Amino acid sequence: MHKFSMINTPERPYLKWLKDGIKTAEGRVNSEKYQKIYIGDEIIFSDTKSYNFIKGIVTFKHRYTTFDEMLKSEGVKNMLPFLNDDDLEKGIQVYQNFPGSERVKKFGCVAIGIKVTESKLVI
Secondary structure: OOOEEEOOOOOOOHHHHHHOOOOEEEEEEEOOOHHHHOOOOEEEEEEEOOOOOEEEEEEEEEEEOOOHHHHHOOHHOOOOOOOOOOOOOHHHHHHHOOHHHHHHHHHHHHHHEEEEEEEEEOO
């Protein structure tokens, strides 16, 4: 089982968007811990501040060299539902603002698809 934290706010309820299928993939820098994820693995994303979480099965894992490449391929709106597909530069900025995002130059990035099997969402 893989466990990861996620920033989840009322303005950007990433966990709910994943649960509802509005956000079709979670994007991360493909560091060592994400390289160990395989299709079919169990995964949990949680917000440690609110204890909200989603648990599910990894349905796909697409590797990319840059955030630009990932967003173009997966669709900006599919990854960041508060933006439109023509907001590519804004989407890249969102990913570049996450802590540790500069590591994308070394590791690339990954889009992870999740079929949610359990959740606790109170916002």
